[in-house]
Amino acid sequence: MDSTAVERFEAGRDRLASLAYRLLGSAADAEDAVQDTFLRWQAADRERIEVPEAWLTKVLTNLCLDRLRSARARHERAAGAWLPEPLLEGDQMLGPADTFEQRESVSLAVLTLLERLSPVERAVYVLREAFSYRHAEIAGILDITESASQQHAHRARARVAAGRRRGGEADPASARRVAEEFLAAAASGRTERLVALLTDDVTAVSDGAGLGRRLLRWETPERVASFVRAGFKPTPAKRRLAGGSPAMHIAVVNGCPAVLAVVGDRVVGAVVLDVGDGKVASLRGIAAADRLARLNEAWRQYEPGAPVIDAW
Template identity: 85%
Template sequence: MDSAAVDRFEAGRGRLASLAYRLLGSAADAEDAVQDTFLRWQAADRERIAVPEAWLTKVATNICLDRLRSAQARHERTAGAWLPEPLLEGDPMLGPADTFEQRESVSLAVLTLLERLSPAERAVYVLREAFSYSHAEIAGILDITESASQQHAHRAQTRVAAERRRGGEADPASARRVVEEFLAAAASGRTDRLVALLTDNVTAVSDGAGLARRLLSYRTPERVASFVRAGFKPTPAKRRLAGGSPAMYLARVNDSPAVIAVVGVRVVGAVAFDISGGKVAALYGIAAADRLTRLDGAWARHEAGVPVIAAW
């Protein structure tokens, strides 16, 4: 393959990776999908491809859909079984972030909700909300009718809106202050302080450090506060599991405020927060090592600053 063809693919690699990540919720799977797209580009009769960007988008999208359908058929991806892979702020795989819809589409909250959609609904939602494709363009990418694209979009948007339950986009500085107050309350041992920082319909989801077969899920302010207090209470067993006493840093992952737990230079956990109306509406705890690989690599290159908790 000549250098011009390679350069043309590389110019769109970032966009394809961002698309694949939103569809698959995994950075490693997204990279594999992009590489498979490259191999098909390499083997294609490129003289017959009138619009390379459209062709590559179609191939990458359908590779991702095949992966989703295959995983669902094997019961490897069922709603409530896993959380998306968190990405540190600035990661190019997060992709476009110019609009509220684009930022929403990559949040852990929305990526988790997308697991409950059919693969076709998920693809239409991502192509429409994150990349602003028209229904005519989506129909061409997915080989469906324009009317079917509209129906998939309507169902996906309705389900996401019904379960999202938040009051607009939180200012980053205000959201950070809420998380700082939350950490102070969690460390205080007083659940009443935590309850005051939670919305009435708050949810908490954790992967149980990869030790549980299903996600741990909690609802109501009282139950979430108790879960958080128990989770943030240090014990020798937890320190052994983490490989030491973690330092806690404030950061942003998937365009949401987050707490990153670090032992030495190794990320051992991340908690992302969904903030609504000055309170915590949802939190997502991820500590399974296979979901932290890319975040760990990015953290090694990140200027972390001063930890909010030096030694947990």
């Protein structure tokens, strides 16, 4: 393959990766899908491809749909132990963030809700909401009619809207302030301070550091506050598991405020908050090392401010 063809592909690599990430919820799987797309591009009769961007988008999207439909993917996602992979702010895989819809489409809350959609509904939603494709273009990518694309988009938007718990988009300063208050309350040992920061229909999900086969879930402010307090209570066993006494940082992950536990230059845990109207509507705790791999790569290049808590 000549250098021009390679350069043309590389020029669109970040866009393809951000599309694949939204479709699959996994950075590692997204990278594999992009590489598979490159192999198809390498083997294609490129002189007959009139619009390379459209061709690459179609190939990548359908490769992602194949992955979502695979028996392995259905088993992993139905087994109750799957969470989207978190990405640190500035990661190119997060893709376009010019509109509220684009920013929301990459939040962990929405990526989790997309699991409720069929693969085609998910693809239509992502192409339409995050990348502003017209329905005629989506129809060509997915080999469906324009009317079917519109119907899939309507159903997908309705299902996502029905599952969202928070209000409008929080500005970054307000979201960080809520995260700082959340961390202070969690570290204080007073669950009533936590309850006051949670919405009435708050939910919490944890991967249990990847030690179990299923996710752990809590509902109601009181139960979520008890879970958070227990999780943030330092013990020798937790410090041994973490490899030391972590510093606690506030960062932005998938567009949302997050509390990161950091030992040395390694993030050992992340609690990502879904904030709206000054309260936490949901939170996701992720500590499984394989789900934090890409975030850790980015963290080593990141310039964080001073930790909120020096040593936990």
